[in-house]
Amino acid sequence: MISVDTLEDNTAFAKKEQADFPILADPTKATATKYGVLRSIPTLGSVPNRWTFFIGLDGRIQAIEKQVRPATAGEDVVAKLGELGVPAKK
Numbered sequence: 001m002i003s004v005d006t007l008e009d010n011t012a013f014a015k016k017e018q019a020d021f022p023i024l025a026d027p028t029k030a031t032a033t034k035y036g037v038l039r040s041i042p043t044l045g046s047v048p049n050r051w052t053f054f055i056g057l058d059g060r061i062q063a064i065e066k067q068v069r070p071a072t073a074g075e076d077v078v079a080k081l082g083e084l085g086v087p088a089k090k
Contacts, residue, residue, distance in 0.1 A: 004029050004048055052077060054084060 003010050007025040014023055024031065029046060032038050035053065038046045052065040052073070062084050069076065082088075 002026050002031055002035075004032055052080075054080060056084075 001019075001021060002024040003013075004026050005013070006027050010023040010025045013019070026032055029038060029048070032048045035051075037048045037051050039049055041047055049066070050068045050070070052068055053061055054063040054065075056062045063080060065076065065080060078088075
């Protein structure tokens with residue numbers, strides 16, 4: 001997961017949500033810019049879209065989900081991983 005928030009904010013979020021995965025802090029928005037996820041909102045400036053990138057073991061992007069629904073994102077990711085042929089962990 002990548003967030004444009006600070007390391008401190010991401011650490012607090014991970015602790016609060018008991019996240020068991022890494023969160024990359026990108027407060028300069030350098031990574032978000034490279035992935036093309038930033039959009040401009042007049043009152044807020046550059047903010048990232050909530051997109052999911054599926055990256056293969058070879059480092060190549062296998063799929064991009066641009067219609068992320070927070071309420072079902074977990075299930076949606078699992079379904080897409082299945083479509084991509086990623087075996088479930090036991």
